[in-house]
Structures are given as structure tokens and as C-alpha cells.
Amino acid sequence: xxxxxxxxxxxxxxxxxxxxxxxxxxxxxxxxxxxxxxxxxxxxxxxxxxxxxxxxxxxxxxxxxxxxxxxxxxxxxxxxxxxxxxxxxxxxxxxxxxxxxxxxxxxxxxxxxxxxxxxxxxxxxxxxxxxxxxxxxxxxxxxxxxxxxxxxxxxxxxxxxxxxxxxxxxxxxxxxxxxxxxxxxxxxxxxxxxxxxxxxxxxxxxxxxxxxxxxxxxxxxxxxxxxxxxxxxxxxxx
Ligand code: SF4
Numbered sequence: 001x002x003x004x005x006x007x008x009x010x011x012x013x014x015x016x017x018x019x020x021x022x023x024x025x026x027x028x029x030x031x032x033x034x035x036x037x038x039x040x041x042x043x044x045x046x047x048x049x050x051x052x053x054x055x056x057x058x059x060x061x062x063x064x065x066x067x068x069x070x071x072x073x074x075x076x077x078x079x080x081x082x083x084x085x086x087x088x089x090x091x092x093x094x095x096x097x098x099x100x101x102x103x104x105x106x107x108x109x110x111x112x113x114x115x116x117x118x119x120x121x122x123x124x125x126x127x128x129x130x131x132x133x134x135x136x137x138x139x140x141x142x143x144x145x146x147x148x149x150x151x152x153x154x155x156x157x158x159x160x161x162x163x164x165x166x167x168x169x170x171x172x173x174x175x176x177x178x179x180x181x182x183x184x185x186x187x188x189x190x191x192x193x194x195x196x197x198x199x200x201x202x203x204x205x206x207x208x209x210x211x212x213x214x215x216x217x218x219x220x221x222x223x224x225x226x227x228x229x230x231x232x233x234x235x236x237x238x
Contacts, residue, residue: 005138005165005166005167006160006167008138008167009158009159009160009167012028012158012167012169013156013157013158015027016157016158021049021052021171021172022052022056024169024171025049025052025053025056025058025060025141025169025171026056026058028060028139028141028169029058029059029060032138032139033059034059035136035137035138035139036059036060036061036137036138036139036141037060037061037062037063037133037134037137037139037140037141038050038053038060038061038062038063038140038141038142039063039064039065039130039133039140039141039142039234040062040063040064040089040143041064041065041074041143041202041203042064042074042077042078042081042191042192042202043143043192043201043202044180044181044184044191044192044195045143045144045145045172045175045180046143047077047081047184047189047190047191047192048143048172048175048180048183048184048189049141049143049171049172050062050081050085050087050189051085051183051187051189052171053087053141054085054087055085055187060141061088061090062087062088062089062090063089063090063091063092063133064078064089064090064091064092065091065092065125065126065129065130065133066091066092066093067094067125067126067204068093068094068099068125069125069204069205069206069207070204070205071192071194071202071205071208073192073193073194074192074194074202076192076193077190077191077192077193080190081190084189084190090133092129092130092132092133093129094124094125094128094129095124095128095129098124098128099124099125102120102121102124106120109206111206111207111222112206112224115225115226118207118222118225125204126234127234130164130234131164134164134166137166138166138167139166139167139168139169140161140164140166140167140168140169141168141169141170141171142168142169142170142235143170143171143172144170144173144235145170145172145173145174145175145180146173146174147176147177147217148201148217148218149216149217149218152235155170155173156173157169157170157171157173157174194210197210198210198211198212198220199211199220200217200220201217201218201220201221203221207221207222208220208221209223
């Protein structure tokens, strides 16, 4: 399975440049029927891709990781998205058998105390549910953009994810922030109102703050930690 899936990478990388993202999503959903999934956190970028999928009624399952610690605004935009597109968004939740002992031993806000606690919390609330969401699928569509961080500059729009044994596709990897905002406005796409209050990368409420002008895109995530340790394990880059 792994070998045969991975063999598609060079073929897809060659084909990629012949298609606009909307059409490439359509092609993938045809060629890998019922095996293409898209993870959304309802960010600006993810809302662009949700629009591309839902507008064309593509058979791509949209899913989200409900960590239990999201902003109220995130649940609102989740609901507005369902209303607008009449589509389904599958939610994956933390495994209670992992979460309950963790909170019992360390408390609800242990992530502020150490990087280790923070990584354990991210593993329980995000990484483990993600693995369940991706299991058995061929393509994982994401809203990553190269401009988000130095670690994302060298990504390829189609790449192999060794830890999850899946092909990743980033349809708007090389879009600018201006392009993303223009697409949202032109298509009247519902978006998280926190974006209008200085929040750019929006995750869990206790671990996300607004950024100031000139700060890095990811500066508002786990701001109390060393910048080099700030990935949550969902996207691992070499
Ligand atoms: Fe836990 Fe914060 Fe990670 Fe959310 S972002 S899973 S609250 S450590």
C-alpha cells in the first residue's frame, strides 16, 4: 500500500502545474475516489479550500479536530459554514481514555508549565485524533502556505507524509495573504471574526493570541515558548 501510494508522487507533481487548484482537487477526488480528505481549522486558508470543495460538490470529506479548547468564534464560523454550503464536516475528538488521566494528573492548563506538557496535550487533543481521521485514506488536503513560517518555505505542493503514510496536497501553498483575503471577499465566504482582531493563525483559545504589526505569522501561537519548538506535531517538516 505504502509503496504503491508513494509511487504516485512524481506523477502528481508533474501534473500539478497543468491545473488550477479547483480542477486539481476535482481530479484527485476522481482518481482517488473516497480516499481524499481535507482537514479544516476554519482559518482563512481553510475556508478558501472548503469553498473550492463545497462549491463544486466534490466527494472530499472535510473534517476538523475539535480539541475541546477552541474559541467560541471558531464554533460560530463552523456553523456558518454548514449553513452556507449545506455540507457535512466530520469532527474528531480526543480519546477520553488518554485525556481524562492527563487532566487528572496535570490539570486543565498544564501546557503553560512545560514544553513536554504542551506537546502531550497537543498529541492527545490533535495528533492522535488526526491519525484516526487520516487512516485508510490516500490524500490529505491542507491549507498550509509557504509564507506561514520559515519551516514551510521549502514544502512541495504534493509531498509524502512519512509519519501518517499519506500523500499531502497543499492547493494554495504559494498564494499570498492578499490573494487569500481577496478570494474570501470575492466569494463572500464566512470567516472567523478573530481574523479582524489581529489573530492570523488560530488554534486553541488558551494557546493563541493576536499578533502585533511586524510580528511573525506564527508569533501568536504558544508565544511563551522558544520559537524553534513551536510546531504541534500535525505537520512535521524535515
Ligand atoms: Fe492543548 Fe494548547 Fe495544544 Fe490545544 S494548542 S492541544 S490547548 S497545548
